[in-house]
Amino acid sequence: MPMSERLIELQFAPSLLYFLLLKETTFIEAHENYNKRSFRNKCYIKGNRGSQWIILPLVKGKNRLPIQEVAISYEHRYISSIKHSLQTEYGSAPYYMHYIDDIMNILDRNHQYLYDLNLDILSYLCKQLDVSMPQQTTEYEHQPNQKVDYRDQIKPQLMDKNPRLLEEHEVEFYHFVPGHSILEVLFNYGPASANIIQRLTLSEFIGE
Numbered sequence: 001m002p003m004s005e006r007l008i009e010l011q012f013a014p015s016l017l018y019f020l021l022l023k024e025t026t027f028i029e030a031h032e033n034y035n036k037r038s039f040r041n042k043c044y045i046k047g048n049r050g051s052q053w054i055i056l057p058l059v060k061g062k063n064r065l066p067i068q069e070v071a072i073s074y075e076h077r078y079i080s081s082i083k084h085s086l087q088t089e090y091g092s093a094p095y096y097m098h099y100i101d102d103i104m105n106i107l108d109r110n111h112q113y114l115y116d117l118n119l120d121i122l123s124y125l126c127k128q129l130d131v132s133m134p135q136q137t138t139e140y141e142h143q144p145n146q147k148v149d150y151r152d153q154i155k156p157q158l159m160d161k162n163p164r165l166l167e168e169h170e171v172e173f174y175h176f177v178p179g180h181s182i183l184e185v186l187f188n189y190g191p192a193s194a195n196i197i198q199r200l201t202l203s204e205f206i207g208e
Helices: 017-023 079-088 094-109 114-129 156-161 182-201
Strands: 006-009 026-028 042-046 050-055 169-171 175-176
Touching: 006 017, 006 042, 017 079, 017 182, 042 094, 050 079, 079 094, 079 182, 094 114, 114 182, 156 175, 175 182
Parallel strands: 006 026
Antiparallel strands: 042 050, 169 175
């Protein structure tokens, strides 16, 4: 079985770690149930005291709901909050202005469902990072026979067990935090972000 036949869930503005896996992943899980202990509606970015969350609020009753039926809650002005957080932390980054309008335009579409928003963001990020957009599964397999199962391998608990994933790393002249959203790398390094992903492997940070 080719090792490129990998399976992973869809995440929100995923981390560098996720893209190190995704560059060799060909399938996104499209028929699972929502799991709140995950990065499906949240990501880490930098903050004044280390890492901070960006969290998409969801409509209540989402637990164990099919992932494509999990709705985003618009009771709070989360888009303004996200933009403020990104501006505060990355506004002075060299490539911030190059990408922020595109990111906000995706968020401003007011997607009803989390899955659709995450898919749009991932599609955009893959284009910027020269990573092939994976296919979506057609049915749920509890134990896939033809794919290496990486669903729920990159999750908040992984960061808890490996605090170094939320610490700054240096490779050549690049500085990055593996567990932070890939937006951080894009804002800092722009087109060179694709080179960073190709240069690194997931096994350098976590065991495969």
